[in-house]
Amino acid sequence: MQLDIKTPKSGRLLKYSQAQNEAIKQSMSKDESVFVMGEDIVGAAGRSEQGFSDAWGNSARWTQGLYDLFGPERVLDTPISESAFVGAAIGAASVGMRPVVELMFIDFVGVCMDQILNNAAKTRYMLGGQLGVPLTLITRIGAGVGWGAQHSESIYSLLVHIPGIKVVAPSDAYTAKGLLGSAIMDNDPVVICDHKKLLDLESFVPEADYELPIGKARVSRLGSDLTLVGISHMTNICLEAAEILETFGIDVEVIDLLSLSPIDTDSILKSVSKTGRLVVVDEDNPRCGMASDIISSVVEKGFSLLKQSPKMVTAPHTPVPYSASLEDLYVPNPARVVSTIKDMLED
Amino acid sequence: MEHLLDIYRSMFTIRKFEEIASRQIVDERIRGLLHSSEGQEAVAAGVCLALDQNDYLTSTHRGHGHAIGKGVDINLMMAEIFGRVGGANKGKGGSMHIADSKVGMLGANGIVGSSIPLACGAALKAKIMGTNQVAVSFFGDGATNQGVLHESMNLASIWKLPVIFVCENNLYAQSTPSDYSVSIENIADRAKGYSMPGEVVDGMDPLAVFDCAKNAVSRARDGDGPTFIEAKTYRYRGHFLGDNPLRYRSDSEEFDWKKIDPIPKFRVFLLEEGGATKDELDDMELAINENIVRAVEFAKKSPFPSHEELEKDVYDNYPKDQLNRAVSSME
Numbered sequence: 001m002q003l004d005i006k007t008p009k010s011g012r013l014l015k016y017s018q019a020q021n022e023a024i025k026q027s028m029s030k031d032e033s034v035f036v037m038g039e040d041i042v043g044a045a046g047r048s049e050q051g052f053s054d055a056w057g058n059s060a061r062w063t064q065g066l067y068d069l070f071g072p073e074r075v076l077d078t079p080i081s082e083s084a085f086v087g088a089a090i091g092a093a094s095v096g097m098r099p100v101v102e103l104m105f106i107d108f109v110g111v112c113m114d115q116i117l118n119n120a121a122k123t124r125y126m127l128g129g130q131l132g133v134p135l136t137l138i139t140r141i142g143a144g145v146g147w148g149a150q151h152s153e154s155i156y157s158l159l160v161h162i163p164g165i166k167v168v169a170p171s172d173a174y175t176a177k178g179l180l181g182s183a184i185m186d187n188d189p190v191v192i193c194d195h196k197k198l199l200d201l202e203s204f205v206p207e208a209d210y211e212l213p214i215g216k217a218r219v220s221r222l223g224s225d226l227t228l229v230g231i232s233h234m235t236n237i238c239l240e241a242a243e244i245l246e247t248f249g250i251d252v253e254v255i256d257l258l259s260l261s262p263i264d265t266d267s268i269l270k271s272v273s274k275t276g277r278l279v280v281v282d283e284d285n286p287r288c289g290m291a292s293d294i295i296s297s298v299v300e301k302g303f304s305l306l307k308q309s310p311k312m313v314t315a316p317h318t319p320v321p322y323s324a325s326l327e328d329l330y331v332p333n334p335a336r337v338v339s340t341i342k343d344m345l346e347d
Numbered sequence: 348m349e350h351l352l353d354i355y356r357s358m359f360t361i362r363k364f365e366e367i368a369s370r371q372i373v374d375e376r377i378r379g380l381l382h383s384s385e386g387q388e389a390v391a392a393g394v395c396l397a398l399d400q401n402d403y404l405t406s407t408h409r410g411h412g413h414a415i416g417k418g419v420d421i422n423l424m425m426a427e428i429f430g431r432v433g434g435a436n437k438g439k440g441g442s443m444h445i446a447d448s449k450v451g452m453l454g455a456n457g458i459v460g461s462s463i464p465l466a467c468g469a470a471l472k473a474k475i476m477g478t479n480q481v482a483v484s485f486f487g488d489g490a491t492n493q494g495v496l497h498e499s500m501n502l503a504s505i506w507k508l509p510v511i512f513v514c515e516n517n518l519y520a521q522s523t524p525s526d527y528s529v530s531i532e533n534i535a536d537r538a539k540g541y542s543m544p545g546e547v548v549d550g551m552d553p554l555a556v557f558d559c560a561k562n563a564v565s566r567a568r569d570g571d572g573p574t575f576i577e578a579k580t581y582r583y584r585g586h587f588l589g590d591n592p593l594r595y596r597s598d599s600e601e602f603d604w605k606k607i608d609p610i611p612k613f614r615v616f617l618l619e620e621g622g623a624t625k626d627e628l629d630d631m632e633l634a635i636n637e638n639i640v641r642a643v644e645f646a647k648k649s650p651f652p653s654h655e656e657l658e659k660d661v662y663d664n665y666p667k668d669q670l671n672r673a674v675s676s677m678e
Contacts, residue, residue, distance in 0.1 A: 079498070079501060079505065081499075081501065084464045084495060084499045087464025087499070088464045088467040088471055088502060091464060091465030091472075091482075092468035092469065093468070094465065095472045096472065097472045114461055115461070118456075118461055119461060124660050124663070125439060125660045126436060126439060127446045127454055128434070128436035128439045128440060130436065132663055163661050163670075164662065166665075187664065262665055262669050263669065265669075
């Protein structure tokens with residue numbers, strides 16, 4: 001069932017990771033070609049005779065309970081061999097399966113980039129459309145928790161750049177469940193970027209099995225002075241900034257991008273046609289990134305709509321630092337968003 | 348007897364296809380790379396004869412033999428090399444990516460080692476769904492130094508996947524000799540490290556290859572897991588069409604390997620011990636030649652892909668205006 005991208009205001013509260021857990025269970029129940037694999041998806045694999053089962057349910061807990069429900073054939077712990085298991089998922093997907101694979105952190109994309117770039121992305125095209133790759137790759141992004149340079153990046157722009165790959169970044173439990181459901185049933189490879197800071201946050205989530213359209217953004221707050229675009233957890237930063245700006249009499253519209261490839265440029269242009277101003281907040285590094293991509297599209301297609309030069313608030317062009325004092329400088333925060341916007345409007 | 352003739356038909360088709368396709372690339376000034384497998388025919392023919400049509404196969408940049416062995420239509424292959432829309436991949440892949448999903452040929456692959464885990468994935472599907480299919484992954488000696496092979500062997504071993512790893516050791520990774528780049532004399536010995544049988548087979552002897560592959564296939568179908576086969580073989584041409592191999596290997600080495608060319612050798616075997624007659628083989632060879640000449644005609648008659656094909660098949664489903672943004676702003 002396809003639902004609209006909105007923000008449910010009532011119902012049942014679920015955490016982001018619980019909502020994903022529900023989506024995967026519903027998908028596996030309705031379609032036997034869906035299976036899950038990754039590192040520590042189950043945890044203590046094969047130790048059931050010792051009384052261990054489901055020790056981890058993966059590091060983000062979205063796979064908890066799957067092993068007991070669906071068994072070892074469809075819920076597979078893998079060795080730490082990203083090239084082999086991502087490659088195997090691509091191979092299985094090309095012959096009719098719908099694998100859901102976890103790459104523990106997006107930083108690890110470096111380990112298996114060949115499989116993503118040369119096989120997942122290109123198979124359909126270079127085989128003349130004979131085979132598709134309905135693969136779902138779940139990965140984690142986000143700094144701000146002190147995990148250092150190799151477990152904290154948000155470098156989804158690397159993947160957005162690749163023709164043949166779709167990329168989504170849910171921002172709450174409702175969108176996490178719906179976009180996972182769509183990704184699994186999508187006939188193209190879809191990468192889902194889950195921000196660490198969202199996993200335990202609750203929002204209202206319908207119990208039904210539902211899908212949300214990939215490629216559509218959501219207006220999370222209506223406003224008239226400026227369009228603020230957020231990605232993943234940065235949408236929450238944008239909403240916080242908008243609250244603060246309201247006290248200064250500045251009325252900001254917040255767009256929650258949700259889908260990075262394809263991208264809903266129309267919704268951004270529609271908002272900019274109303275506000276005439278644009279700021280993009282992105283936790284990724286600035287060069288060749290989502291923020292510059294969005295701004296270039298708006299400038300190219302809607303130059304006459306703009307009253308002012310658009311701005312971007314992003315991470316710096318550096319790796320993610322460890323020390324809390326530096327990491328807090330690295331991640332865009334509401335104060336930086338507020339000062340950027342105030343500077344623009346006082347210009 | 349029939350399978351002996353099948354092996355010869357397959358080897359002879361591969362040889363002639365490579366010869367004629369190579370000539371066409373030059374004569375027709377086709378823009379493209381071609382990696383000839385001449386000399387290695389016994390491996391492709393022997394392994395593929397041990398497979399059913401619905402078994403899976405992944406291949407390499409040197410993949411024409413594997414495709415022919417698996418039953419891909421040579422018309423579609425030739426048209427693909429010509430870059431025509433009637434090609435196996437609608438002209439969008441080229442020699443290095445020929446695939447035909449109808450016969451389980453999941454594709455040749457241009458990245459050394461990259462297709463190996465894909466075969467594991469196809470085998471994993473067979474295992475999860477209980478279809479009794481097997482998957483074969485062909486690769487060269489060069490790929491055995493890629494990490495992804497070792498990861499894939501480990502994965503196949505712990506999950507007992509119905510997959511057969513076939514290393515065509517033709518002694519050279521591009522120009523780099525395997526006795527320089529591989530740390531072990533018999534690559535098959537590396538299989539021990541992954542608890543699977545590692546067989547060394549004479550890659551110039553199609554029957555030896557066939558027997559070895561047949562055992563590996565039945566092991567895989569019986570649920571006993573993967574096998575690693577190293578076929579010692581030789582490519583008679585350079586790494587790619589235009590590469591002169593005498594820049595990095597001696598003509599006496601080539602001569603020694605040509606003395607054991609599997610095709611004339613097997614022809615003699617068929618006549619002396621296989622019950623074939625000269626007329627029968629002559630007719631077969633003539634028919635194969637004609638088929639390949641017809642494949643060239645087929646390719647030439649097929650049109651080039653229309654401009655719309657540029658943006659087709661990137662995704663199953665994607666907003667069109669986001670595929671052609673650059674193109675429309677150029678126009």
